[in-house]
Amino acid sequence: xxxxxxxxxxxxxxxxxxxxxxxxxxxxxxxxxxxxxxxxxxxxxxxxxxxxxxxxxxxxxxxxxxxxxxxxxxxxxxxxxxxxxxxxxxxxxxxxxxxxxxxxxxxxxxxxxxxxxxxxxxxxxxxxxxxxxxxxxxxxxxxxxxxxxxxxxxxxxxxxxxxxxxxxxxxxxxxxxxxxxxxxxxxxxxxxxxxxxxxxxxxxxxxxxxxxxxxxxxxxxxxxxxxxxxxxxxxxxxxxxxxxxxxxxxxxxxxxxxxxxxxxxxxxxxxxxxxxxxxxxxxxxxxxxxxxxxxxxxxxxxxxxxxxxxxxxxxxxxxxxxxxxxxxxxxxxxxxxxxx
Amino acid sequence: xxxxxxxxxxxxxxxxxxxxxxxxxxxxxxxxxxxxxxxxxxxxxxxxxxxxxxxxxxxxxxxxxxxxxxxxxxxxxxxxxxxxxxxxxxxxxxxxxxxxxxxxxxxxxxxxxxxxxxxxxxxxxxxxxxxxxxxxxxxxxxxxxxxxxxxxxxxxxxxxxxxxxxxxxxxxxxxxxxxxxxxxxxxxxxxxxxxxxxxxxxxxxxxxxxxxxxxxxxxxxxxxxxxxxxxxxxxxxxxxxxxxxxxxxxxxxxxxxxxxxxxxxxxxxxxxxxxxxxxxxxxxxxxxxxxxxxxxxxxxxxxxxxxxxxxxxxxxxxxxxxxxxxxxxxxxxxxxxxxx
DNA sequence: ATAAGTAATGTAATCGATTGCAGAAATACA
DNA sequence: TGTATTTCTGCAATCGATTACATTACTTAT
Numbered sequence: 001x002x003x004x005x006x007x008x009x010x011x012x013x014x015x016x017x018x019x020x021x022x023x024x025x026x027x028x029x030x031x032x033x034x035x036x037x038x039x040x041x042x043x044x045x046x047x048x049x050x051x052x053x054x055x056x057x058x059x060x061x062x063x064x065x066x067x068x069x070x071x072x073x074x075x076x077x078x079x080x081x082x083x084x085x086x087x088x089x090x091x092x093x094x095x096x097x098x099x100x101x102x103x104x105x106x107x108x109x110x111x112x113x114x115x116x117x118x119x120x121x122x123x124x125x126x127x128x129x130x131x132x133x134x135x136x137x138x139x140x141x142x143x144x145x146x147x148x149x150x151x152x153x154x155x156x157x158x159x160x161x162x163x164x165x166x167x168x169x170x171x172x173x174x175x176x177x178x179x180x181x182x183x184x185x186x187x188x189x190x191x192x193x194x195x196x197x198x199x200x201x202x203x204x205x206x207x208x209x210x211x212x213x214x215x216x217x218x219x220x221x222x223x224x225x226x227x228x229x230x231x232x233x234x235x236x237x238x239x240x241x242x243x244x245x246x247x248x249x250x251x252x253x254x255x256x257x258x259x260x261x262x263x264x265x266x267x268x269x270x271x272x273x274x275x276x277x278x279x280x281x282x283x284x285x286x287x288x289x290x291x292x293x294x295x296x297x298x299x300x301x302x303x304x305x306x307x308x309x310x311x312x313x314x315x316x317x318x319x320x321x322x323x324x325x326x327x328x329x330x331x332x333x334x335x336x337x338x339x340x
Numbered sequence: 341x342x343x344x345x346x347x348x349x350x351x352x353x354x355x356x357x358x359x360x361x362x363x364x365x366x367x368x369x370x371x372x373x374x375x376x377x378x379x380x381x382x383x384x385x386x387x388x389x390x391x392x393x394x395x396x397x398x399x400x401x402x403x404x405x406x407x408x409x410x411x412x413x414x415x416x417x418x419x420x421x422x423x424x425x426x427x428x429x430x431x432x433x434x435x436x437x438x439x440x441x442x443x444x445x446x447x448x449x450x451x452x453x454x455x456x457x458x459x460x461x462x463x464x465x466x467x468x469x470x471x472x473x474x475x476x477x478x479x480x481x482x483x484x485x486x487x488x489x490x491x492x493x494x495x496x497x498x499x500x501x502x503x504x505x506x507x508x509x510x511x512x513x514x515x516x517x518x519x520x521x522x523x524x525x526x527x528x529x530x531x532x533x534x535x536x537x538x539x540x541x542x543x544x545x546x547x548x549x550x551x552x553x554x555x556x557x558x559x560x561x562x563x564x565x566x567x568x569x570x571x572x573x574x575x576x577x578x579x580x581x582x583x584x585x586x587x588x589x590x591x592x593x594x595x596x597x598x599x600x601x602x603x604x605x606x607x608x609x610x611x612x613x614x615x616x617x618x619x620x621x622x623x624x625x626x627x628x629x630x631x632x633x634x635x636x637x638x639x640x641x642x643x644x645x646x647x648x649x650x651x652x653x654x655x656x657x658x659x660x661x662x663x664x665x666x667x668x669x670x671x672x673x674x675x676x677x678x679x680x
Numbered sequence: 681a682t683a684a685g686t687a688a689t690g691t692a693a694t695c696g697a698t699t700g701c702a703g704a705a706a707t708a709c710a
Numbered sequence: 711t712g713t714a715t716t717t718c719t720g721c722a723a724t725c726g727a728t729t730a731c732a733t734t735a736c737t738t739a740t
Contacts (some may be wrong), residue, residue, distance in 0.1 A: 004455050006726055017690045022728055032688060049455040053396035054726035057557050057695050062393065064436070072422040073621075075415030082412035085439065089446045094458060096404070099425065106429045115344050115389040117696095118434060227623040255625065262627050281413075285566045285595065285626060314677050357720045362698055372718060394696035397725050457726095680702055 005046040014042035025050070058118065064094035065308060066119040068110070070126035072099045074298075076280065077125055078214065083301020084123060091309055093120075100126050101103060109133075114142045120312045123304050124158075127151025127194045144320075145311050149304040151194055159311065161304045161324045165195060168293035168328035169202035172247050172275055175291070175330055177210055181273060182246035185230040187196045187257065189249040190223035199249050199277065203245065218243055222253050229256020236272070237264055244272060244339035249282050251276035251292055258286070269337035279331050291335035300326050341482050345386040354382035365390070376484075396457065404434035405648060408450070410466035412439045414556060416620065417465060420489065421640020424463060431649055433460075447486040449473075454482045460652045463644050467491025467534045484660075485651050489644040491534055493579075499651065501644045501664045505535060508633040508668035509542035512587050512615055515631070515670055517550055520678045521613060524552060527572040527597065529589040530563035539589050539617065558583055562593050569596020575596040576612070577604055584679035591616035591623050591632055598626070598675065609677035619671050629673035640666050 014021065016035055024031050024039040031039070042048075056062055063219050065088055069077055085095045096119055100309035103110055110133060113119045124146065129137075134153050138147055142242045148160040150334060165319050186203045189196025200219065207214045222228035229252060236242060236257075248254040255275030258268050268274050268288055303324050311320055347358040354361065354374055356375055364371050364379040371379070382388075396402055405428055408416055436459055443450055450473060453459045460586040464486065468501045469477075474493050488500040504550050516524050526543045529536025540559065547554045560575050562568035569592060576582060578595075594616030606615050608628055616623060619634035643664050651660055 007728095008726080018727075019691080019729075020689060023689090026728085030688075049452060049459050050382060051397070051413070052728050053393055053400075053402065053457045056393035057391070057397050057697090058707090058726080058728045060393075060695070072425060072482070073419045075418055076620075078415055081437070082439070084444060085412060085437065089438065089442050094436050095438070096434050097425065098429065098435070099422070102425060102429050103418045108429075112389060117393045203372075226682080246735075255622075259625050259627050281415075282566070282595075282622065283374045285570075285599050289600050347698095348696080358697075359699075359721080360719060364718090373721080391696055394725090395698075397727090398696080398698045400725070532698085634712075 004051070005048045006051065007048070009046050010039065010042045010048045013046055014038045014140040018146060033040045060117070061094060062117050062120050063306070064088075064096050064119050065312070066096045066098060066113045066122045067232065068103070068122060068124045068126060069099050070128060071101065072097070076278065079297035080125065080301040080304075083298040083303075084305045085301075086298075087302050087305035087309070091310070100129065109136070111136060111140050111142070114140070114145065121145035121147070121308045123308055124148045125150055127153055128192065129153065129193075145308070147304055147308045147311070149300055153196075154194055159307060159320070159322050160224065161300055161307065161326060163295045163300065163326050164328045165198040166202040167276060168295075168330075169199045169247070171328070172277070172293055173203060173206040173210065175332065176245040176273060176275070176336065177212070177334060179245075179273065181243075181247070182212055183218070183241070183243040184214075185218040185220060185236065185243040185246045187222045187246060187248040187253050188219045189253075191221065193224075196224075196249055203247065222249065224250040224252055226252050226256035226259070229253040229258075230260040231256075233257045233260035233264075237261070237266070242272065245336070246274050248274065248276045251278045251280045251290060252294070254290055254335070255282070255286055258288075259324065268335050270340065273336040273339070275336050280288045283331075284333070286335075289337045291336040292331050294329045294331045296326060296328075344391070345388045346391065348386070349390045350379065350382045353386055354378045359489070385587065386573040393503050400457070400600050402457050402460050403432060404428075404436050404459050405645070405652075406436045406438060406453045406462045406561070408443070408462060408464045408466060409437065409439050409442065410468060412437070416618065419637035420465065420641040420644075423638040423643075424645045425641075426638075427642050427645035431576075433649070440469065445624055449476070451476060451480050451482070454480070454485065461485035461487070461648045463616065463648055464488045466492055467493055468532065469493065471559050485648070487644055487648045487651070489640055494534055494537075494572035498661070498664050499647060501640055501647065501666065503635045503640065503666050504668045505538040506542040508617060508635075508670075509539045509587075510546045510634055511668070511670040512617070513543060513546040513550070515672065516585040516587065516613060516676065517552070519585075519676060521554055521583075523558070523581070523583040523585070524554075525558035525560060525576065525583040525586045527560045527562040527569065527586060527588040527593050529593075531561065533564075535563075536589055543587065562589065564590040566592050566596035566599070571596075573597045573600035573604075577601070577606070582612065585676070586612060588614065588616045591618045591620045591630060594630055594632070594675070595626055596623070598628075598630075608675050613676040613679070623671075624673070626675075628675045631673045631676040632671050634669045634671045636666060636668075 007021050010021045011018045024036055028036055032331050043171050062168055067084060088095050132158055138156055146158050148158050152160045220232045220234050254274050257272055275291040277293045279292040283290040283292050307321055347361050350361045351358045361379055364376055368376055391581050407424060428435050474496055479498055486498050492500045528540050542554050560572045564573050588597055594614050598614055615631040617633045619632040623630040647661055
């Protein structure tokens with residue numbers, strides 16, 4: 001370990017007590033103008049840097065937050081992380097990252113991160129946690145410092161940040177309807193996923209409300225991935241009476257779908273309109289550019305961080321915001337058009 | 341803060357000293373079988389969890405590593421992070437994430453992360469640090485605990501993990517040559533980037549070695565992004581004597597390139613062969629599936645973490661591995677074919 | 681002039697785990 | 711049995727910052 005100077009060193013140089021130095025740095029108003037100057041000078045001279053381990057021990061705060069992802073390799077999360085990190089670093093907090101899988105594999109329990117003073121709070125981006133893990137988290141005394149973002153757990157009482165999945169789906173269906181489509185299929189997300197369920201339910205409701213026919217086979221089971229999109233396309237191709245439009249529960253699905261279609265010489269949107277959900281970066285550059293439902297991932301991240309910080313900082317049960325909903329918007333591009 | 345039990349509590353229950361409890365947990369061999377059992381029992385009873393802040397303070401170790409990215413939103417890094425995280429968590433270390441931009445914006449200095457006991461080491465995935473930041477890092481006493489991965493800084497002496505950029509480029513050029521291409525263009529990365537330079541130099545060398553003509557305008561300046569790929573495609577379209585193959589310095593460039601071409605009714609690989617570098621997840625699903633140079637990003641991450649941990653753990657200047665090179669491999673798909 | 685109040689600073693305990701050193705107990709050896 | 715050696719355990723200092731409480735030096739009011 002490299003020796004850096006401590007509060008003691010600064011105190012010696014400034015000819016004050018360590019208490020005064022500490023106060024000068026964390027609460028300058030309570031010290032006099034003259035000592036404030038002397039201390040600042042001494043800090044500069046000694047090159048003092050606070051030792052966070054020491055502060056963390058004394059204040060019983062880790063000054064960092066754990067972000068839990070289902071899977072680090074999923075690019076969907078990167079912008080959300082950016083949003084989280086932006087707010088945290090502004091507050092002097094650090095961002096720890098871990099994946100559900102790895103925590104599990106290492107034999108640790110999730111709650112340990114909070115118990116052993118590694119993190120003050122937790123932002124969970126994974127709605128698919130094991131039910132017993134969820135139960136443990138819910139019953140933990142630190143449950144208030146756990147927040148779900150994007151995904152959530154049905155029936156659980158954690159604070160959360162969510163997107164308007166229902167409204168987004170409604171906008172998507174109406175967009176297709178307005179273009180003239182009457183036979184619309186839906187490629188869903190993975191079984192058991194809350195987003196998949198929310199979007200699927202909204203899709204069923206909205207098609208019903210518009211008086212559209214919805215054949216059972218038009219609800220094609222997928223899992224948000226490119227590969228599932230390809231399979232869904234094969235299912236679509238095999239249909240006798242092909243729907244003229246397909247609403248996919250994610251952009252990746254939509255891309256896989258279109259990709260597979262083009263291998264079979266179908267054209268989008270000429271032969272079928274396809275749209276996604278998320279508006280990932282690539283959507284705009286895809287061929288054809290993808291019509292999608294945009295989620296402001298930066299805002300999701302920032303909101304999540306902000307809400308969590310409020311919880312971490314107020315020990316009491318004050319009037320804390322418990323659920324934030326982030327608006328979505330329809331982005332119309334070239335993968336959707338009127339049916340022929 | 342939620343009250344968790346401490347070493348003291350365990351010691352009381354097990355009727356031993358805190359020293360013994362500590363030893364039982366961190367170095368079980370030195371305590372007797374019987375006390376080991378008593379302590380384990382007491383740990384279970386009390387639900388003891390180590391307080392990392394306390395341990396970090398005492399041991400002068402943060403037990404965490406900072407990973408510095410140029411930009412959190414770039415999906416290229418996610419798999420590398422997975423690799424890093426995998427090794428770190430296995431060693432009981434945590435992974436902190438920050439972006440160059442944000443550290444800068446928050447007015448902190450990079451070295452502070454090491455100075456203030458927040459992190460024991462640093463993995464930098466950004467070769468584009470300001471020269472004065474680089475200089476400061478190099479002169480810091482902790483310079484040995486800084487490691488560059490993927491990118492690096494020319495002339496600096498940091499440990500690093502790199503890919504075979506030269507060999508990968510050579511393989512790419514030879515692949516195109518073997519298909520029969522004699523006029524090959526190169527879309528480069530961003531100016532000043534070390535990867536861009538390495539790949540460009542290798543490209544120039546290899547075409548020369550093969551006795552190919554290389555017109556100046558066939559070196560098209562890009563920046564690894566989709567958008568730059570589009571622009572490069574426009575440049576290609578505008579050429580009088582169009583090269584029959586284009587080697588892009590990244591997959592994103594290649595995708596942008598192909599995407600723009602298709603908007604102008606050119607077909608890949610019929611009208612021009614295009615290939616990328618990186619083999620990102622989407623490459624396989626792109627239309628057409630992209631020929632690329634594969635980098636094992638998981639291995640890059642794991643290697644980087646492993647090398648850094650070795651440096652963090654050995655205080656001496658032992659025989660530490662200083663530079664690792666990760667092999668790349670050519671992945672042939674459908675975006676390249678013989679010229680017509 | 682004295683009491684009361686305010687502002688600034690210092691003293692020292694504290695957070696919880698680790699570890700050098702010393703002592704006790706157990707074992708080996710002569 | 712006595713001594714040397716090994717094995718195990720405990721005592722107490724330590725890491726570096728924070729903060730309750732005490733103290734001192736001033737101001738202001740009466």
